[in-house]
Amino acid sequence: MNESETTLMEPGAMSSSALKGAEKEQNDMIKPSHARERRRRVFQRSAFGLFRIAAAVNGTALAIIIYFLVARGWRAINWTFLTQPPIDSMTKGGILPCIIGTLCLSMGAILVALPIGVASAIYLNEYARPGRVLRVIRLGINNLAGVPSIVFGLFGLALFVVLLGFGVSILSGALTLGAMTLPVIIGASEEALRAVPDTYREASLGLGATKWQTIYRVVLPAALPGILTGAILGIGRAAGETAPIMFTAAVFYSPSLPSSIFDEIMALPYHIYVLATAGTEIEATRHLQYGTALVLIVLVLGLNLVAIVYRARLRRRLG
C-alpha cells in the first residue's frame, strides 16, 4: 500500500497503520525532534548569558572605577581640602579655587548654551517643516556634537582668546564650553517639547491664541521640567571637560580667586591632569589627585543622578 493512495482516500476509510504513518510524517515536519529543540534552547540560553555578561561588564567597569576613587580618595577629603587653596607648590592644602573655577565655568557655559539651545529646539520642534533647511540644520547639530573636545579647544583659542582678545579667561572658557554643550541642550529640550501632547497646542490655538502665545504660555511651561533636566546634564558635561579649557581658561596655579570674567582660573579636571602628569611631586601628591578626582565625580555623577531620577519621575507622570 502506498502513501499517495492513502491520502486520496476518505479519512474514515483509512487503515489504522496508514493513519499512523501520515501522522508521524506530519509531526516530523511541524515538531522538530527533542534533541534539536533542546539544542536550540541551550543555544539561546548561552547566547542570552553572553548578553548578560556584556551588560555586567559595563556595570563592573563603573563599579571598579568608582570603588578605586572612593577607596583611595576619601581620606584626602576634609574641611581644609575643600575650603583652602593649595600651598607649598601644590603639594599640600586644598582645592577651593578649582571648585570655584569649575562652578564658574560650567555655570557660564550653561548661561551661553541654555537660551540658544532652547530657542533652537523651539524652532526645530514647533516651527520647522521637514525639508532641506531642516536637514541642514540637523546635520549641523549632529556634526557639532561629534567635534572632538580638543578641536573645540583650538577653536576657542583662535576665536575667543586671540581674535576677540578675551585672553585666557573664564569668559573664553565658558563660551568654548557653551558651544560644546549646545547639542546636549538642544537634544534634551527637543525631547521635552516633543513630550508635550498636541492637544495642549490645539486647545490653546482653538481659544484664539497665536502660535507664539501658545508656545510661551502653554508649551514651554509644560516642557520646562524636561528642559531643566537637560540643563543639569549640560552642567555636568561642562564641569567634567578638560581639553576645551586647557588653552582657553585654565591655569596650573593662580594665587588669588578670580575677581572678574576676564581672569584666568583653576579648574578641577585640569588640576587632576596637572597634578598627575606635570606636578613637581607626582607620587607624593597622589592622595590629592585621588581626592580631587573624587570631588569631581561626586559633582558630575551627582548632577547626572539628579537628572536621571528627576527624568524618570517625569516620564512616569507623563506616560
Added chain:
Amino acid sequence: MMSFAGTGQNQIKEMDEFARKGRGRQRRERAIRIFFFCIALASITTLGLIVVFLFMEGLPIFAKVSVNDFIFGRYWYPTDEPPDFGIFALIMASLAVTTVASVISIPLGVLTALYLAEVASARIRELVKPIVELLAALPSVVIGFFGMVVVAPFLQEVFDLPTGLNLFNASLMLAFMSIPTICSISEDAIFSVPTELKEASLALGATHLETIVRVIVPASISGIATAIILGMSRAIGETMVVLMVAGGATLIPSSLFDPVRPMPASIAAEMAEAPFRGDHYYALFATGIVLFIFTLLFNVVADHIAHKYRQVGAATL
C-alpha cells in the same frame, strides 16, 4: 433705516480695526518665527566658524611643508632645528587606538543593547540603563587618571612590560568611553523595531534568539551601524585619555603594547609650549584639521546610513 446704516458703518470700522490688529499680530508672529530660525542656525554657524578658524590657523604650515609630506611624513620633531612636521605616526596611532577600542566596544555595546532591549525585565532595565548613562557621564580626565594609576601598573606587572602606558591601555579606556554611545543608540534602534515583526517570527516557531538574530538585528542594522560609527568617532576624538595613558611616543605602533601618541594627545601636550603663530603652532592646528576631517567623515557616514537606509520602525536618529 438710518440706524441700520450707522451700525453697518460701525461694523465696518470695527472689522477694519480687527483686520489691522490681525495684520499686526501676523507680522509679529512672522518676526518671532524668523528670530527663532536665526537662533537655530547657531549650531551650524558655530560649526562653520570652527572650520574657518582651524583652516585660518592651520593652513600657513603648508607654505613650509607640502600636504603630502605633512600627512605621510614619518618624523615629528617640531622643536628640532630644522624641524620635521610629519604626522603619519600620529595618524596611525589614532587609527590603531580607535580600531583596538572598537574591537572591545562594539561587541560589548551591541550585546548590552540587545540585553536591555530584548532580554532584560523592565525592572533590570530601569537599573542598568542609568549605569550605562553614568558610564557616559564619567569625565574623561577621571578615566584617564584611572588608567594611569590603576590599570597601567596592573598591565605592567601582569604582562611584564616596560610601561603600562601604551596602546592597549588607551584602547581599553577609550572602549569604555564609547560603549555608552554604541549601547544607547543601538538600544533605541532595536527597541523601535515593530512588535509585529517579532510576533510574526515567534508565531512561525522561531525561538527568541533566532528572532533576534534573523529578524530584529537585520531590521535595526542601520541604527546599529550608526551607533558603531558614532562610537568610533567619539574614540578617535577623545583627548584626555590618550594624553594621559597612551604613552606619548611618536612611533608607528607595531605591537599592542607599544606606547603611542595619537593626534589629540599631540595637540593637547604641545600647544602650551608652541610659540604663538610659529610653525609648530600652525602644524598643531593643521593636525586639528586632519582630526576634524576624520570625525566629520565618521559623522557624515553615520548620518547618511541613518537617512538612506531608513530603518523599519521609528527610531529617533
